[in-house]
Amino acid sequence: MKLFWPFIPLIAALVLLVSPPAWADMLVRILLAALALLGVLIWTRTCRRPRSTGGQRLEQQLAERTEEAHNISIALEETREALKSTQEKLTYSSRMASLGQLTAGIAHEIKNPINFVNNFAESSVEIAAELQEEMGKSEGLPEDFRERTVGLIDELVLNADKIREHGQRVNRIVQSMLVQSHGTKSEAEEVALNEFVDQYVSLAFHGMRAQVQDFNVDIDRRYDEAIDSLPIVRQDMARVLINLLNNAFQAVNKRKEVTDREFLPQVRVSTVLHEAEVEISIEDNGGGVPQSLQKKIFDPFFTTKSAGSGTGLGLSLSREIVVDGHNGQLRYEQSDLQGARFVIMLPLAGMGGGAQE
Template identity: 40%
Template sequence: MTVLPTSLDNEPDILAGPGPEPERPILIVDDNPTNLKVLSKTLTSAGFEVAVANNGTTALKLATYDPPALILLDVMMPGIDGFKTCERLKEEEITQDIPVIFMTALSETAAKVRGLSLGAVDYITKPFEEEEVLARVRLHMRLNTLARALETQNQRLVKTLADLQAAQKQIVTQEKLASLGTLAAGVAHELRNPLNFVNNFAAGSVDLAQEVQELLQAYQAEPQPALWEDIQAVVGELSENARCIHEHGHRAESIIHSMMQHARTDGGGQAQPVELNALLEQSVQLAYHSRRAKDSNFNVSFDRQYDGGIGLVEVVIGDFTRAIINLVDNACYALGMKKAALGDGFQPKLTLITRDLSDMAEVVIRDNGSGIPPTAIEKIFTPFFTTKPAGEGTGLGLSLTYDILVGQHRGTLKVDTELGEYTEFTLVFPKQFRTQANASLS
């Protein structure tokens, strides 16, 4: 088999990949034997392999059986002409991408436009000029090779993108699960108080129940008004214990419910109206106590400036909570680092502010910790960027926070910091949750 002499060694890297395909022939279709002979000689002399057909029907069969690299197609032929042959070639999946160059003595613009509209890539006018034929064939052979290489590379890129998206989804899920592990200690602390109350009141109720039983036995043996008053007093204590058990059990249930909302990793949560101040306080407590679980000596003074008139906001509770916890956890980390460096002379302080801005709400989280280096400011929301030592951060926390607060909740998140002095994050977001589609219409 002869080989196409044109080298592609200097083409872009886009052609890199599996080994070259076997060289395919050029199919010449013309009812004139002289034209077939001249074109065949011209192309074979230039190193091309050729196949010939003297009518459209034969050409369609050959192209389907062994698809050529390119087709030189005469327009005026008996039976089905070149236009109809081209049309049928473009209808079949196996032949639709084969470049077709029409050969014709027709010089009318309308005929050329018709051929190009049917999918032809070029025209060669009879009588043939050998150099022109070779130049056009080489050009379209190369263009077709590049087009197929581009398609192959595009398919690889699509697969690579899908793999990257799957890996990103897995990493994000792992980051969320890691944050759940961090918060477990905070949740345990939050649950410990109501469970301690439940246990104490339940134990006291056991003693009171025993006491009631003894009083009832004594009253049955010898009814006395004093005994009855004692019974009523003990029953009253039992009732109060039951009320307290119910209250603290409900508190524990609320904490677990909040944890379950935070545990959502599928991103499918729906926006719900919620008291912003209460949600912020709950998120702060979870993050703070998870930090204290790691270091029992860690203490922070809180400056809460909650706007009591801010009311309800619509947020995806699990995601929004996770974002606030990330911000507070980073603040606690910075406070801990500065405390370790300065010792007892430093008092960690966390300032929490909410403001009602009509149809918007503002949340400010400020710490007087170690601050952020100027060189890191522009990168803090970049995935996998972290200022923490190796092993202490994935670099995804603030990136996910930004995606949640800015991307999902259509807000703005700004940071103001001074190295060694403070860091302040300011979130402003619409009170009414808007999807991306609705936001684009507003």
């Protein structure tokens, strides 16, 4: 605007000096219009003068401080979550250490009497065999007495064999408990898969019955007879099976309690031989996992159980054992039984083959 003021006297002089007829001249009109336009441009530029450098610097510093505060807030929240996770892990580790000591004590207490059971079962078989031999040597015994006695001896031998078989099974479970309680890493070994799976189906069922006296469930066992043996870490895979089976039994029991007392709990356990891998699936009719939570079920410390009923680490550790420890896969699917279905895929080549998930 200040630049415009010196032109005003000149414009006024032109206006005074030019005779009235000249006002009609087109060039004068153009000149006056140009001067007026110039004045307007100068006035507009003056009004739009940029803010001071000091104001811009202040706004920039304020924006930077706001961004720093936001980043600090995010970092603090992440640190808080990390500390919470670490605390939960330490608490879990402490509980597991105590549980390991308790398990080791119980296993030792069980191991001693079960050894006596196994030894006496073997001794009974040997004594029965000797008795049969003596019966064969004896003469003058009534034939009907001999037949009855031989039949009873055969039955005793059969019973003793069953006692020895199940005693050895208990011994393997106890040995597995001891290995897990000591936390030692074991090597993979060839395991008859169907027998192995069925063993832990029975173990998990009786464990559930010990907790819930009236618990009952229809267990549908579908084992592929074409499956022979598979190299696995026995105690690690046992933990996976026990965890998945416990989840299935607890899910169907909960549904029976909260919905319909006439509801029939069902659990299906199956093995299937594929071209390069073996499938183990455990499914139930307990309702399954809501769609919104299915992506989180393998996250550490995530659980759908009530407080104190679960640590939220079972599925996370199971997946770690299957994927990292056995080079396999563990996934969740919706079962056609209207419940959950967990599928374990293990490579036939063992822990060194197959594609990781």
